[in-house]
Amino acid sequence: MTSSHTLSRRGFLGMTGSLGLAAAFGLSSCGNDSGSGSSGGGGTVTAIMPGTVPTGWDAVLEQVNEKLEADTGLTLRAEFINWSNYQEQALLKFTAGEKFDNALQALWLNMAQLQQDGALADLTDEWGTYENLSATLDSRLIESNSWDGKLWGIPQVNSAGRCQHFAVRQDLADELGFSEITDFETLERFFYAVKEKDDGTIPFGVGSGSGYLNVMPVPAGMLNAASWEDPHTIAKAFSGRGLFFIFARDAVDTGSSRPVPFWEDEGAIDAMHRIRQYYQDGIINKDAINTDSDTIGDQWTAGKYAANWAMTDGLTSNAMPALTKAVPGAMLANVLPYSGGFDAKPNQTFQADNLVVVNANGGSVENALTLQDWLSIKENHDLVEYGIEGTHWEPVGDDKFEALGDYEFPGYSLCWRASLQRKASYMTESEDRVFAWAQDFDNFTVDPFASFIPDTEPVEKELSAMESVITEFANPLYYGIVDVDDQLDKLKKAAEGAGLEKLQAEMEKQADAYLSNNA
Amino acid sequence: MAEMLSARPETDASGGSKGKKRRPAAPTERVSWSLALLAVPGVVYFLVFAYLPMAGLVVAFKDFNVSDGIFGSPWNGLDNFEYFISTGSAARIILNTVFLNALFLTATLAWGLLLAIMLNEIRLHMYKRVTQSVVFFPYFVSPIVISVMLQVLLAGVGGEGGAVNDMLNVFNLPTLTWYTEPGAWPWILTVVKVWQLGGYMSVIFLAAITAIPPDVYEAGVIDGASRARMAWSITVPLLRPTAAILVVLGIGRIFYGDFAVIYAIIGDNGVLFSTTDVIDTYVFRALRSLGDFGTTAAVGLFQAVLGFIFVTIAVLIQRRYARDSSIL
Numbered sequence A: 001m002t003s004s005h006t007l008s009r010r011g012f013l014g015m016t017g018s019l020g021l022a023a024a025f026g027l028s029s030c031g032n033d034s035g036s037g038s039s040g041g042g043g044t045v046t047a048i049m050p051g052t053v054p055t056g057w058d059a060v061l062e063q064v065n066e067k068l069e070a071d072t073g074l075t076l077r078a079e080f081i082n083w084s085n086y087q088e089q090a091l092l093k094f095t096a097g098e099k100f101d102n103a104l105q106a107l108w109l110n111m112a113q114l115q116q117d118g119a120l121a122d123l124t125d126e127w128g129t130y131e132n133l134s135a136t137l138d139s140r141l142i143e144s145n146s147w148d149g150k151l152w153g154i155p156q157v158n159s160a161g162r163c164q165h166f167a168v169r170q171d172l173a174d175e176l177g178f179s180e181i182t183d184f185e186t187l188e189r190f191f192y193a194v195k196e197k198d199d200g201t202i203p204f205g206v207g208s209g210s211g212y213l214n215v216m217p218v219p220a221g222m223l224n225a226a227s228w229e230d231p232h233t234i235a236k237a238f239s240g241r242g243l244f245f246i247f248a249r250d251a252v253d254t255g256s257s258r259p260v261p262f263w264e265d266e267g268a269i270d271a272m273h274r275i276r277q278y279y280q281d282g283i284i285n286k287d288a289i290n291t292d293s294d295t296i297g298d299q300w301t302a303g304k305y306a307a308n309w310a311m312t313d314g315l316t317s318n319a320m321p322a323l324t325k326a327v328p329g330a331m332l333a334n335v336l337p338y339s340g341g342f343d344a345k346p347n348q349t350f351q352a353d354n355l356v357v358v359n360a361n362g363g364s365v366e367n368a369l370t371l372q373d374w375l376s377i378k379e380n381h382d383l384v385e386y387g388i389e390g391t392h393w394e395p396v397g398d399d400k401f402e403a404l405g406d407y408e409f410p411g412y413s414l415c416w417r418a419s420l421q422r423k424a425s426y427m428t429e430s431e432d433r434v435f436a437w438a439q440d441f442d443n444f445t446v447d448p449f450a451s452f453i454p455d456t457e458p459v460e461k462e463l464s465a466m467e468s469v470i471t472e473f474a475n476p477l478y479y480g481i482v483d484v485d486d487q488l489d490k491l492k493k494a495a496e497g498a499g500l501e502k503l504q505a506e507m508e509k510q511a512d513a514y515l516s517n518n519a
Numbered sequence B: 001m002a003e004m005l006s007a008r009p010e011t012d013a014s015g016g017s018k019g020k021k022r023r024p025a026a027p028t029e030r031v032s033w034s035l036a037l038l039a040v041p042g043v044v045y046f047l048v049f050a051y052l053p054m055a056g057l058v059v060a061f062k063d064f065n066v067s068d069g070i071f072g073s074p075w076n077g078l079d080n081f082e083y084f085i086s087t088g089s090a091a092r093i094i095l096n097t098v099f100l101n102a103l104f105l106t107a108t109l110a111w112g113l114l115l116a117i118m119l120n121e122i123r124l125h126m127y128k129r130v131t132q133s134v135v136f137f138p139y140f141v142s143p144i145v146i147s148v149m150l151q152v153l154l155a156g157v158g159g160e161g162g163a164v165n166d167m168l169n170v171f172n173l174p175t176l177t178w179y180t181e182p183g184a185w186p187w188i189l190t191v192v193k194v195w196q197l198g199g200y201m202s203v204i205f206l207a208a209i210t211a212i213p214p215d216v217y218e219a220g221v222i223d224g225a226s227r228a229r230m231a232w233s234i235t236v237p238l239l240r241p242t243a244a245i246l247v248v249l250g251i252g253r254i255f256y257g258d259f260a261v262i263y264a265i266i267g268d269n270g271v272l273f274s275t276t277d278v279i280d281t282y283v284f285r286a287l288r289s290l291g292d293f294g295t296t297a298a299v300g301l302f303q304a305v306l307g308f309i310f311v312t313i314a315v316l317i318q319r320r321y322a323r324d325s326s327i328l
Helices: A009-033 A057-072 A083-095 A111-116 A131-136 A139-144 A170-175 A184-197 A225-229 A266-281 A293-301 A316-326 A365-375 A378-386 A429-438 A457-479 A484-497 A500-517 B002-006 B033-061 B079-086 B090-121 B125-140 B143-154 B163-170 B182-210 B214-222 B227-238 B240-252 B259-266 B270-276 B279-290 B293-321
Strands: A006-008 A043-050 A074-081 A102-105 A164-169 A244-246 A307-311 A332-335 A355-358 A393-396 A400-403 B030-032
Touching: A043 A083, A043 A365, A057 A074, A057 A365, A057 A378, A074 A083, A074 A365, A083 A102, A083 A111, A083 B279, A102 A365, A111 A355, A131 A365, A164 A170, A164 A184, A170 A332, A184 A225, A184 A266, A184 A307, A225 A266, A266 A457, A266 A484, A293 A307, A293 A316, A316 A332, A332 A429, A355 A365, A365 A378, A378 A400, A457 A484, A457 A500, A457 B079, A457 B270, A457 B279, A484 A500, B030 B033, B033 B079, B033 B293, B079 B090, B079 B293, B090 B125, B090 B182, B090 B227, B090 B240, B090 B270, B090 B279, B125 B182, B143 B163, B143 B182, B143 B259, B182 B240, B182 B259, B182 B270, B214 B227, B227 B240, B240 B293, B259 B270, B259 B279, B279 B293
Parallel strands: A043 A074, A043 A102
Antiparallel strands: A006 B030, A102 A355, A164 A307, A164 A332, A393 A400
16 A cells, blocks of 8 residues: 555656656657758758748748749748847757758858858759759859858848948938038038037937947948048958958959958058047947947937948838838938949958858758749749738839838848849839949959958867957947047957967968969 | 565664664655656756756867767867866956856845845735735846846936936936946946845745744743844844855856846946956857857856855855754
């Protein structure tokens, strides 16, 4: 009787141990079950993408899978990961050996590490065999996104050149007597005019997370006046961020890259002093270092700022509906204050900000590229990118669309093709002009280090230490919250301690080798 | 068989029987099936989420490679530990972690104790319940929301002032750009932690207070002690065991920075790192920049080992100087 209701200590421990083992086996079998089910020629293609599930996605996915299955025998399984966790979770999925076919990757995520660790499938000999896909990818785009001649991801771009610039409240500019802003000096006068107006509008909204874009010539730094005059240098960092180096202008002629850290570049130093002045004068928001870019975006559409960061991706005008609701009569203009205007021919690497990579260890190249090929057909592209025609959008002419609902798909993580993108019906005339200019490769100069991707392996520890140094000592300079000279002294001292010399030597070695191989 | 086991006499080192020192068939000797069943979810939870993942700690001794994974990557000895120790910031980061945690622990315990004593003195039942809920509520507030609230208080929209500076202006006191003043932040973060955890701590102390026998207070009343005197001379001393447990638990985590709150508030504001950068935030940035799980696991193991050593020392000190309140 007693033995049927009690359990010895040894028995209890044995039972818990068994449970643990059972759980371990259970978990491991769960891990093996996830993901795509086929190695090609049918089944499911699993795509990892950032962001939240788009409104109305279930209905769109149903139509996508109906058509995709009829055309290719495949079905799409999309997995969305919140942006705030995307980098770490996507990396973990590769590490854990999960079964999925493709994912968004980029240099600013972990693409270099994944490629160096053999986690990405080589697509060099594959992409050209897919007719629709190859028809939408310019050969120059493929060339620039190939590392040492090998293609590790399908570039997702909606324009040829990607140039950061300013979105400006044109209604305010008109009111203050700046009918058209075409150079940095006029833009700066506009900023101060807005400040003098003193109606609570902050001239330029800056968000945290990418403050280096204010200083680094890439080829233009937002507040780097010299770079708008001469946009022919692109700063380079080992992993797309952290410590940026600037190469010698005569590197191609001499074969010697001679990289120097950004604080030895006069334009960058001038930019840091300018930003400090802007901070003190209230030209930029004083909470920039602590305010994420989404919040700045919300405040921008609420009319808090007179200017904001913009990209030549045709998306600036998306702010118009919310902005005009908050500020009736508001107008936007895209301002690229190159001294040479649209003839400036700024340097470009043509390296895509976003690429679709294929998982080498648990994915199917055939399935992933079949999906990419299918998405390169305009009808299919429109279905995924804009949703169901008549429900989520309707066409305006051949190249524009009018959104009818809230459906917003992260097309840059799966289906952006420069030749297939439609423009928003409410795109401003100014942005239309800028976007059209950005579509043409001939409007840009190919950077001499266009496809140079530094290998991080030999300096991994130094890079990690330097990342910390940059965040601590350089970040405050990007937002103007500290005295420039004092902070630069601290930055230089800390950088030396973190292995600057080794990083600089390694960058020079690899860049010189690149120049030599591409001579 | 069960009776035989439970009645088994203890034996001395030579195997001889100590016939007179039979242990009774204590409840600890046997575990009821029904109780064991109740324990199963908890046991499974700890096995799955606490013990099984420990296997992954091997990555701390490996040169991590994404394709080879945690178990397939090559061994690299103590290189990952060497990286963290040799970084110029290691001493400062460790010091910040310990200092901030010591501040948080001391302040939240003291405030929790004070709150519990004050709540215990409230006689109006409904008022007591409402107050208890109000002070407990911040425990559930997300770090992101706390961060936004602090920005509104200390910086305002666009960093143009903030409620605190507005108040300083009213009294003609100098205002501060709080987010560029590293010296103030250990204290600001402590206030945040006290606000967040004070109510939670007070509930633990309140539960302990209800366990104090009423006759002890009755004796105090007979002796003519005031409420304050009884709180100081009866309640506080009898809460020592509870406080001791909380101290030991806190010390066990003294090398773990409060990542969620600190990162949500400080983010990448390097100006404040000199006083706020803790091991966890430093490691997160390292992981974010290079995705190297080896070095981050090494730091995690380092934290765990030091935490274990500190807990052991704390318990030994308690047993030496305050055995009655020691938890082990």
